[in-house]
Amino acid sequence: MPFDFGSLRRHPDVEGPGLEASDAADRLILDEAAVLIREAGPGEVVVVDDSYGALALAAADAGARGIRVHQDLVTGERALAENAARIELSDTVDARPLGPELFGGARLVLLRLPRSLDRLDEVAGLIAAHARPEVVIVGGGRIKHMSLAMNDVLRRRFGRVDVSHARQKSRVLIAREPGGPATTAASPADWPRSARHDDLGLEVVAHGGVFAGTGVDIGTRFLLEQLGDAVPDAATAVDLACGSGIVAARLARERPGLRVTATDRSAAAAASARLTAAANGVADRVHVTRADGLEGLVDASEPLIVLNPPFHSDAAISTGIAAHLFADAARVLGPGGELWCVWNSHLRYRPLLERVVGPTRQIARNAKFTVTASRAR
Secondary structure, three states: OOOOHHHOOOOOOOOEOOEOOOOHHHHHHHHHOHHHHHHOOOOOEEEEOOOOOHHHHHHHHOOOOOEEEEOOEHHHHHHHHHHHHHOOOHHHEEEOOOOHHHHOOOOEEEEEOOOOHHHHHHHHHHHHHHOOOOOEEEEEEEHHHOOHHHHHHHHHHEEEEEEOOOEOOEEEEEEEEEOOOOOOOOOHHHOOEEEEEOOOOEEEEEOOOOOOOOOOOHHHHHHHHHHHHOOOOOOEEEEEOOOOOHHHHHHHHHOOOOEEEEEEOEHHHHHHHHHHHHHOOOOOOEEEEEOOOOOOOOOOOEEEEEEOOOOEEOOEEOOHHHHHHHHHHHHHEEEEEEEEEEEEHHHOOHHHHHHHOOOEEEEEEOOOEEEEEEEOO
8 A cells, every 4th residue: 555645744843835744756766766665674774854754654664664864853853753653653763863873784865855065965975984885875856956966966975876757846866886986085074164254253163054054144144233232231142043053152252241042943053053152162151952943941031032034944935934933932032032033124024023022123124134123022
C-alpha cells in the first residue's frame, strides 16, 4: 500500500492554505531512491533537511530502519516526531545534530536541496568526509528553487553527479564517489566561516545556510543604527530570531552590563550565534538557545526584545511567522517593555504590531525598511 503523504502535518510550524507537509519533490526523491532504500541495511540511511518527515517516514514505511535524521528547524524536528508517533513509526527514526556522527556508516543520504549553496556545501562536505565510500546522495527540490550551481557544489565533493528528468516541476541530483578524481581539495573544515566588520566592531561567524552568512544584511544594519535609544536602562534583552547573533553580540558589546538571550529555531543559526558571541568576547553574557520563538522565557519577564522577522516558511512566503513572533513577544514583554522591530516597509506590519503588542511608534524609515518600537500594554 503506498505511503499516505496526506496523513502528515506541519504542526507546530505555521499551517494554512498553500502550506503543505510534503510536495512533489519529496515523492520524486523517494522514487529515485526506491531501490537503494530497499537495499540499505539498518543504520545505513540518513535523511537531511526533511521538512516535516515525508522522506524519513516514507523510507521507514518502505522498510528502512535505524534512520538518522537531521532537520535544521526545531519546528520541523517536532513535526516529524508528531507525524511518526501518529503513524506508529517513532522507533524507526533518530534525530541527530549535524556533524560527523550523523553520517558515519551511511550508504544512502536523502536530502532536500537547500536554497543556500553554502548549506549544500557544508552538508556535502560532511557526507564526503564521513560516510561510506559507496555512499549515494539523492537530493531533490522544486526546480524554481534549484540552480546549475548546485551541480558545481556537489562536484567539489563527489566524482559523479547525475541529474534526473523533471517531474511535476521537481528534479533530483544524484551524487556518488566522494573524494573522487573529479573533486577538489575542499574539506569540511571550510565551515564555519568568519568575517570582520570593522564599521560595526564585530566578527561574524556563520555555518552554511544562515541568513546573510558572515555578512550583515541591510535590514539588520539599519536596525543596529537605531538601537542606542532602545530601553537604555534594560538589564536584560532578547535577540529573537537571532540568525548569526549579530544583534545580540552588538548589544552586549555596546552595553557592558547587559545580559542577552538569543534564540532561533534554526540549529545552524543557534550554533553560529554562539560562535559570534565567543568571537566578540561576550559569550559570558549572551545565552543562545534553539527554540520555537520565546518558548523558554516566562511571561512578562523582559524589558527589551529586538527582532528582524523572517517571512519565509520553508520555500513559501508567509506573514504567519511574524505574527507568531509578535504574539510571543507580547507575552514575554514586561509592563512597559518594548519590541524593537525592523521590517520591509511594503509588509505594513504596524497595524498588526499595534493590535498584538501595543502602541507602536516609528523610529526610522528609509527607502526599503521601517524600524518601530511597540510598547507592551
